[in-house]
Amino acid sequence: MYSSGANHYQAVSNQTSIVDADPHQLIQLLLEGAMSRMAQARGCIERGDIEGRNNSINKAIAIIGGLNSSLNMDAGEISFNLKRLYEYMQQRLFEANVRNDINALDEVVRLLGEIKVAWEGIKEEAKAYIQNR
Template sequence: MYPAAMTSPFGRTGALAQAYRRIGAETSVVDADPHRLIELLFDAYVDSLVQARGAIQAGQTEAKGKAISRAARIVDEGLKAGLNLDKGGRLAADLRDLYEYVSLRLVLANVRNDLAILDECSRLIEPLRQAWKDIRPTALRAVN
């Protein structure tokens, strides 16, 4: 199990769980460790972009707005808010900057109904999402 405070660019378990609940994620987070919580945020972000893309293609303005808003909240209130800038150093600062950029691009995608910007937002986060999934076995071994 993970210790209460992680030595990574990310914050405590409780803060991540609260952020995850705030953004309306549907998966139970009661027993999730900090690593899994972030993984769930990445997955929910991808799902939101897929929903936004479908809504734009179907001309469903309200659904598009909700999906993009959810993606932006995941980035702002989940991923970015979960960063520990004090302990995370340069990595946390770089992630914060990336998340701020993605948030701005999501707003623009929403206003313009722009699929290309949604694709860009997906391409920017996907390597982080995959890397996070890839390090899970290593992260679990490090705390056990």
């Protein structure tokens, strides 16, 4: 009973965060969501939970796909490089899922973590850009 209530509260909290988020925050939420799913997948691999691993990795792949599709390809070389990196991460996650490979999973967590730190570092610039559009 408690976990059902806690899950419902978390879902409402997530929905509120999304509704109140600006475009920069939405990307942050997606990055955090992908990293959370990969942490879940890692736990599933360690426990031998094949279905949980599969579901968590597939959700992470879908989130990274969403990040990839949201890129503004008119922004130049950085968008092209991010597109290639997102595609690489999706491939590595697929391999992690097929091979039960924690190292591949950890590699993607590290790469996405670097993107997240960089994204947080440009928060003010991104907000200024969005306001001037």
